[in-house]
Amino acid sequence: MTLVFIREQLRAPLTLALLVALPFLFVVLAADVLGEFADALGGSLVADGATALGAGWSAAFIAGTLGFFQIASAREADRRLARAGIGPFRVAAARIAAAVGLAVLAAAAAYLAMAIEIDVVHPLHAAAAILGYSLIYLGLGALVGCLVRGELEGSLAVAFVFLLDVFSGPGMTEGDGSPLSISRSAADVLLAAAIGAGSPTADWLELAAWVLGALAVAGAGFAFSARSRA
């Protein structure tokens, strides 16, 4: 069922290519300027740090949109599937697995671009942090999908939260970043992995909590949309 859901999302022409190419292109093209951008906003990011965050952002937006469309495009079909005997939780698990699979692809493309542009101090930690970005936004997208029916409205809502997050992130403004930034824990770990000395356990635990929370939200969202209304 997971593979079927993956194929469903990739049915339109070039979706897979865009899912991989756009994060890669964004990181490569933005690498030179993101540090200046952070500086213009009064942030303290060095260029390599901004490039690392750029990889996280691009993977995040891809995953958030995916999470939203997974729910928005298949509400009725998933309900029928669940009623046919599979049950809403198995449908939700397959949906999450499909979304995670696709988000990993986008995260991998973003990570690869980052690794080309900068010398990553802790590569595995950085990869985990970018994946963390993706999974947190997957949960966000699923939450938006539960609350918002219209596809245009949902896409804009995901974009709105994404922009709020980017402008509130650590290093992008004066201070340590706003509590409004849902990806702050992932950003902290990513920055430490890319250009710093790695993260303390507390930061990893915080990131893990956010990721698990996001996956729980995503699971609840998919199960909610697949449940019978009877």
Next chain:
Amino acid sequence: MSGSPSEAESVRPRPSTVAGESPLLQVNKVTKGFRHGVLRRRRIEVLRGASLEVRPGELVGLVGENGSGKSVLMKIIVGLLARDGGEVALAGRLGYCPQEALVWEKLTVAEHFRLFAEAYELTYEQATRAQERLLDELQFARYAGYRTDELSGGTRQKLNLALALMHEPALLLLDEPYSGFDWDTYVRFWEMAEERRAQGMGILIVSHLLAERERLSRVYTLSDGRCVEE
């Protein structure tokens, strides 16, 4: 459909009232194939010389297995799909009720009638009479002010059918027109079809239900890409 008949209904198809008149629809040896696959492109021939005709006052059925090409042939007849070969000749005004209710989610039932009244070039009086008549015939008058996204599946399908009948076409093409209908509406649908057939309308119905064959003047079976008259 749900519910059960209160008594057995016996319906015999009436003979064509205008035997010998020119067909309203002539489909002659239509072919259609599709290319599938990305890496290995293979061509699937869905229609291999399908031919059928509908005369005034006939209720003609087009049956066949799932995937036999019934909807493809219907879409070719109305022009939504290009045919690869063969000919399609239509005479008189056409009414088309697609399998999916192609309606506008945020418009009301009444607004849909307004929109299609313009399409059919009906005067205001004609459109109003048609709307009142069809809302009454299909028994969904109380939903006139409801938006489509507020309607049940069965009521959406009533709207779908009503829009095809507004202008009392010479030829009516129906692709599974009663999905979602309750039993009473299903019976009412066939009464409406009989009434219009008696008035000289030619009707082509794509149907899976074998029990309906006795209501039909003629039945074509679409098999192996060709229409065979039973």
Next chain:
Amino acid sequence: MSGRVVTATRLGFREQARRPLLLILLVGLPLFFITRSIASTVPQPRVVPLPGGGDVLSNMQDVHGATMAAITIAFLAGLCSLFIMQSAREADRRLIVSGYSPAQTIVPRLLEIAAATGVVLVVSLAVTAISFQPQRWVPFIAANMLVGLTFGSIGALAGAYLGRIGGTYFMLFLPMIDLGIAQTPMFGDGAPDGWAQFLPGYGAGRILVDAAFAPSFNAGPELLLASAWALAALAAVTLALGRAIGLARG
């Protein structure tokens, strides 16, 4: 003919107006994005190269203010058009089977795209005006209109050929890369690199800079280029709509 266009246009607008969350986002997103961007920017000195040669001393906050509206308009107009095109492909074909000509369904859709772009344009420029005053408003507004027209049309094409998901990605990343990175005078030496000239936002981006900072208009070639992009994109989307919803009879 005009009765059909009027009815379809009126009902199309009514349909969009019944999406309150959309209207809130079309107003709220530019309000937040532009206001926050300008307010967050430190007013460091910045030399801005002008079209046609020469440069002017400004500051980063003003440079951000000059360019944020265009990025916002490009993204929002593109996304709105993408989904309007998706709707058109599905439901409008039935109208054509019922008697509308392709032109009679295309015109209302183009008007919807123009209206959505117009809403975003007005809100974005109004918000920008709170914090930033260009040297000349008329070419500034014209440049932003050209951005809306071009990226709105590109969004519609993305809707026709890339689908919802791919199109959404494309219409976020393209404005960010084109107007947000390649064309902006905020980074590097302030002038677009060679490759940036091939992007759809180049001409309008240069007109924006000229209107925002130059004492007189000196972006004639860029105006021609931007207009050509806008017209070409509009022609392409008209063709794409015609192909997507036209009938295959005969």
